[in-house]
Amino acid sequence: MNDQNVNLCGMTRRLMVVRSAALAALLASGIAIGDERIERARAAMKKLIGERAIEDGGITLKTPSIAENGNTVPVSVAVDAPFTADRYVKAIHLFAEENPAPEVASFFFTRASGKASASTRIRLAKTQRVIAIAEFSDGRILRTANEVKVTIGGCGG
């Protein structure tokens, strides 16, 4: 039936234009939400760090490059520097830059920890950066980030 300029997918040209515009709007709003979340994450981290200077690196953040499933992503974090009674890691905070809320978990260590290392499993809503921020007892701040790819699998499940 070709009386309406119907193409192979059964769409008219008008419908295709409308649908392309809707798709573009959807993509744009997706990008906008992403930007909003990154801003919110930045604000949360700024609130935590305050005016302290940030050093990039010095944290071993282990995340899979591609998550098997975004609902359960194994993460482990460790600060390599020696852990001494005078200078130890007080806390390591995990943030997910584009989750509905940026905070993921905060690990608080004491001298009796002996080692600033912890593991857990987290939820990631989409492909994004996981950011670890470490606070030393002497005020030093370390930061590192890994991108984790989160995909939609199979038939949409």
Next chain:
Amino acid sequence: MAKPRVKISKKIKKAEPFEVKTLISHKMESGQRKNEETGENFPRKIINTFICKLDGEEVFRVKLYPAVSANPFLSFYVTAEKSGELEFIWIEDDGTETQYKKSFEVPA
């Protein structure tokens, strides 16, 4: 809350960090999930705090947010000079606490 599981490393040396692993069954309802029938989100209900104490004193603590997966798994390290007891506490949003104790041996 259901029964927690705790594993303390068997290879403990005096004054050297040893690994402790914990797992507890909990849905960690994030507050983001939508109830298809009512159209409202299922209300948030998570474990928001985990504390580990060594002979009564806090050695490690975690603040958990809804982004922690269900059945929270936590692994961390503890250092001890002598044999002792670890106490583990999980605290839910409504204040409910689950406690668990396990002792360990430090060879002389």
Next chain:
Amino acid sequence: MKRQTVLFCLSVAAGNLMNTANAADTEDWSSFQVKDRRSGYTYARVETRAIQDDDFDNPGYIWVENGAELWATQDGSKGKSCMDCHDDAAASMRSVGATYPVYLPQSKKLINIENRINQCRTAQMGASAWAWDTEPLLAMTAFIKNQSKGMAVSPQIDGPAAPFFEAGKAFYHQRRGQLDLACLHCHEMNHGRMLRAQRLSQGMSNGFPTYRLKWQTLGSLHRRFRGCNRQVRAIPYAAGADEYVNLELYLAWRARGLPVETPAVRN
């Protein structure tokens, strides 16, 4: 060919445009592979396999341990526990996970582990049946099947079980749903290929009940069947239905020789 099938083929093809040779296809999977039959373990990512490999890290063991407790707990009007009749599960249930579902003469059809548990509860214990995919039934099923961990899956498909095996086989090959797909289209004809961003497995059942990272909980094989059926836009059968139990036998035959992995950890 129906349009839906065309679209399906296109999406598999699209997924495979980016799919260069996968190292996992040539890896030595030892007991997780028998001839060309591969456990879902071999399609999982390395971090996921690590969770399964450690009996502590594996959250499925929460249910196995709960099952062990329930095994020794009295329930029902007759005041019995499973242990009262079946003693030590490690002995009495040893091969159940590797051989079920089996033909039950009393009912003249196949019975699987979940339905057998409920049959025991109602007929022998005077207790109520546990609903599918609720905590106690998951725990007991995982506990029982875990007694066979490491044993080779070896179902009996001849004798009185034969017609039910054939029914399960027919189900596997039957197109269904709006997408008009049969199990074999994904799990036999396209395993190893990418369907969107996920690698299709052979759909082996040797690790069920399984802790799925997606579900964030342990789930039954029939729950997985229902999900698969829904995903091809077919109306699923009820968990525990004859159709699914028959399919279980066919799947057990497909998995013959692979080790029981319950509780497995998968996507």
